Amino acid sequence: MTSTTLHAGLADIPTGLLIGGRWRAANDGNVFEVENPATGELLASVADAGPGDADAALDAAVAAQRSWARTAPRVRSEILRRAYDLVMSRQDWLAEVMTSEMGKPLAEARGEVAYAAEFLRWFSEEAVRISGDHTTTGDGANRIIVTREPVGPCVLITPWNFPLAMGTRKIAPAVAAGCTMVLKPAPQTPLTSLALAAILQECGLPEGVLNVVTTTDAATVVQRWMSSGKARKISFTGSTGVGKVLLRQAADTVMRSSMELGGNAPFIVCADADIDTAVQGAMAAKMRNMGEACTAANRMYVHRSLASEFSERLAARMAELTVGNGLADGTDVGPLIDAAGRAKVQHLVDDALARGATAVTGGRLPDGPGYFYPPTVLADVSPESELMSTEVFGPVAPVIPFDDEDDVISRANDTDWGLVGYVFTQDIDRAFDLSERLEVGMVGVNTGVVSNPAAPFGGVKQSGLGREGGKVGIDEFLEYKYLSVPRRRR
């Protein structure tokens, strides 16, 4: 099924459901519209799946599981490697698709394509390195032979903020491990996932291994999979609230669960920090993806001796940024994803201002179409402000002065989240000490960027379970099996 309503340049993307290797319309023929958040323009109509489609997709994944698990690792590896090459050869086109439906500037979208492609290459290398173990019991009576097997059919759910990378970060290790999948992308950004699925098909991924179900009724479709008893694993990236719903559902059929959830990252600038490095790190940690990132610096704790200079220099850098349509040359900051996302950011800023903060730059909604929000720096933010305990998900940097390291660590850890933290200091002992005391899964030391396919990405506390990427990323899709084999006694 190819829609006639596709925008020029997006016309090569299938807009149906991918089930058992075939693109088809939803059973009841329903579709939903995908919009450009910069302009409100309709980009495409995409199949809107219901429960029957969900069942068919999972059945296709279950049917393909056995033969896929037995497919040689080298074959699985080479499909991923071809996909890496093809994604990179279409980097500009995929970036345009992503910018059109999600809003990020083209340069950032190209960066995401490269980052996303690296997961395909990384796991193509891991596919042929799945190893087990062989030991002997303590009494010498038995051999212990440990093998690794694919978990089985997986449910993959992705958010809209990194539509390509959040897909490849799950699909690539699942393919490498020999698992089949049903993927439900976010309804704001389905085209990127559909384009990726078509590329994987082109690279020889067998029918039924990856099934893609687009829908506006996530709760029904996904609950169907969760309660089926046929899916063996859920890998979810999204908000902590939805993650908890899925964990409760997973309990009923005891599904393996990987959760990449929300964050509330503290960004700590110590008195001895290099201020240029700290401002540069703040720009990266705050402004990547317009602040719509789980890794975004949410609370900037700056030593009182540097706080004013830091706020002013950060505000000056933020004010220089060009806000506009991500497809236009020279745009640094695109729109937020939708009206609700922008209204939430505005509410958090208004609340902070009402509690005594000052806007060093930004803080006001612009006129005109599109869900734009200006880069904003808030000084003297009260600890009671809602944005201190809520993921802002927008280009807003609250700066809070601190005096004492013990106090800042206890404030930084005073949250249910624990995805990432950032520490800026020129003292190596202080860097290690503060990193060890932060209750997070990842720490950026004098850098505002932690994401890398070679590193284990993930959080502690209510930021998630498990890790994606790195040497351990494939483990999430593998089970151990142990064979006990008696030794012959002579």
Ligand code: NAP
């Ligand atoms: P979200 O509202 O939790 O949605 C994520 C996905 O879950 C979407 O595909 C959504 O579809 C689906 N979903 C919603 N309700 C569901 C339900 N009851 N059952 C099954 N699926 C359901 O999150 P978002 O707003 O898209 O993304 C932003 C969040 O993701 C932030 O909290 C961010 O920190 C987090 N995130 C975390 C990471 C990480 O690696 N830790 C990375 C990126 C983003 P619908 O939209 O149709 O409801």
